[in-house]
Amino acid sequence: MDLTHDYIKMCKKADEIQKNHIFQDGDYESDSSFWLPTQDQLQDLILTPTPVGPKDNYKYFYFIELLNKSVLYDSYYQQFYSMEQITLALLMKLKFHKLWDNNEWINGGYPNERT
Numbered sequence: 001m002d003l004t005h006d007y008i009k010m011c012k013k014a015d016e017i018q019k020n021h022i023f024q025d026g027d028y029e030s031d032s033s034f035w036l037p038t039q040d041q042l043q044d045l046i047l048t049p050t051p052v053g054p055k056d057n058y059k060y061f062y063f064i065e066l067l068n069k070s071v072l073y074d075s076y077y078q079q080f081y082s083m084e085q086i087t088l089a090l091l092m093k094l095k096f097h098k099l100w101d102n103n104e105w106i107n108g109g110y111p112n113e114r115t
Contacts, residue, residue, distance in 0.1 A: 001028060001038055002084040010088055011036050013104050016096045017045065042087040046094060066090065 011018070012034050021035045028036040037045070043063050070090055071077045076099065080086045092098045098105040 001036075002082040003028075003036070004082070007082060007085050007088070008036065010085060010100060014088065014092060015105075016092070016098075037084070037088070039083055039087060042084065042091055046087070046091050066094075070094075 008030050012030065012032065017037065018034055023029065023035065028038065030036055046066065047063060067086075067090070070093075071086055077086055077089060079100075079102070080089055089100055092100070092105055096105075097107060099108050100106075
């Protein structure tokens with residue numbers, strides 16, 4: 001679990017995922033009482049059935065395919081140092097069209113767009 005200052009800052013500023021989260025047993029939270037999603041929780045948020053998400057039991061393989069298509073060939077993701085950071089950035093880009101500028105989430109990230 002990434003508990004670095006960078007990941008905590010990214011999570012704190014991700015209002016889109018913070019506003020609807022209901023804390024459950026096992027959740028990580030910061031001293032300021034905001035949610036620090038784990039890798040599996042982030043993957044679940046990405047893979048929630050949507051027009052671009054799967055509706056079957058192959059979610060894990062779909063996530064690997066997303067990583068391959070989105071992350072490995074996009075220099076934007078090279079700024080991140082953990083799988084949680086990469087997956088949060090992927091989630092914010094795919095679901096909310098936002099990019100991390102090392103300080104906040106800004107509008108402008110769209111699926112399949114190279115930055």
